[in-house]
Amino acid sequence: MADMNRFWKQMTGLGAKLRTLLFPRRCICCAALLDAPTSVPLCSACQQKYLEARRVCCPDCRSPIAVCRCRRIGAGNVPLYSLLPYRPGRTDDPVNRLLYLCKNGGEASAEDFLAEQLAALCECVIAEHPDIARDAWILTYPPRSAEKKRQTGHDQAEALMNRLSRLTGLSGIPCFVREPGTGAVQKMLNPDARAENARSSYRLTPAAKTLDGRYVMLIDDIATTGATLGTCASMLLDAGVQGVIALTAAKTVHAPGHDTQI
Numbered sequence: 001m002a003d004m005n006r007f008w009k010q011m012t013g014l015g016a017k018l019r020t021l022l023f024p025r026r027c028i029c030c031a032a033l034l035d036a037p038t039s040v041p042l043c044s045a046c047q048q049k050y051l052e053a054r055r056v057c058c059p060d061c062r063s064p065i066a067v068c069r070c071r072r073i074g075a076g077n078v079p080l081y082s083l084l085p086y087r088p089g090r091t092d093d094p095v096n097r098l099l100y101l102c103k104n105g106g107e108a109s110a111e112d113f114l115a116e117q118l119a120a121l122c123e124c125v126i127a128e129h130p131d132i133a134r135d136a137w138i139l140t141y142p143p144r145s146a147e148k149k150r151q152t153g154h155d156q157a158e159a160l161m162n163r164l165s166r167l168t169g170l171s172g173i174p175c176f177v178r179e180p181g182t183g184a185v186q187k188m189l190n191p192d193a194r195a196e197n198a199r200s201s202y203r204l205t206p207a208a209k210t211l212d213g214r215y216v217m218l219i220d221d222i223a224t225t226g227a228t229l230g231t232c233a234s235m236l237l238d239a240g241v242q243g244v245i246a247l248t249a250a251k252t253v254h255a256p257g258h259d260t261q262i
């Protein structure tokens with residue numbers, strides 16, 4: 001029996017080696033070969049750039065993005081916490097590549113990586129609110145439009161929330177459904193019109209109306225103006241939720257001298 005176990009162990013080990021030989025793992029940003037077995041899907045040069053991005057500061061409070069607590073969104077003045085800066089147009093930024101891969105759903109390791117990092121921020125949120133019991137928190141997300149989900153076969157906010165739920169043990173509860181025909185236009189609207197459009201784009205699920213006294217972390221990949229998240233947060237608060245914090249993998253930070261809205 002012990003021999004048999006050893007045999008299978010050796011075979012599994014051989015299988016893993018063969019797989020690495022036939023399908024070597026590559027950096028998801030620059031496609032460089034990854035030599036050491038690692039759960040981080042970035043080469044050392046891209047890891048360096050990723051760590052530099054983690055040091056980028058909020059233009060308002062001058063704290064690194066992951067520890068910035070100054071941003072508020074929507075009519076409910078809800079806190080927005082983010083892990084990373086999203087700096088549009090930077091083609092060599094691993095953050096942009098990670099977000100792109102998440103949006104298109106082609107690379108599970110990008111989502112795994114971002115979710116692991118975001119789970120640490122979830123734990124910070126819980127630790128920063130010692131008066132709120134851990135099991136009073138739930139996770140939810142604003143769903144992607146049905147058209148976009150059909151095109152890509154993927155909803156990145158839902159995928160991130162599901163991973164976070166597994167990693168933190170917090171319940172993930174779908175609180176919103178997207179009204180049909182409400183995709184794509186949001187990006188082209190000004191902030192007021194975005195809030196208006198967001199409110200008519202989402203409807204609360206019956207589950208969202210049973211969350212009296214609960215606290216919600218509203219999960220998304222990127223916050224640009226925060227209009228969608230702000231509106232969804234207000235809808236939850238109106239439905240009787242005790243508190244909401246929007247939590248995103250990244251928020252848009254423009255370079256100094258450009259529009260400084262984040």
Ligand SMILES: [Zn+2]
Binds near residue numbers: 032042047
């Ligand atoms: Zn790389």
Ligand SMILES: [Zn+2]
Binds near residue numbers: 071
């Ligand atoms: Zn700040």
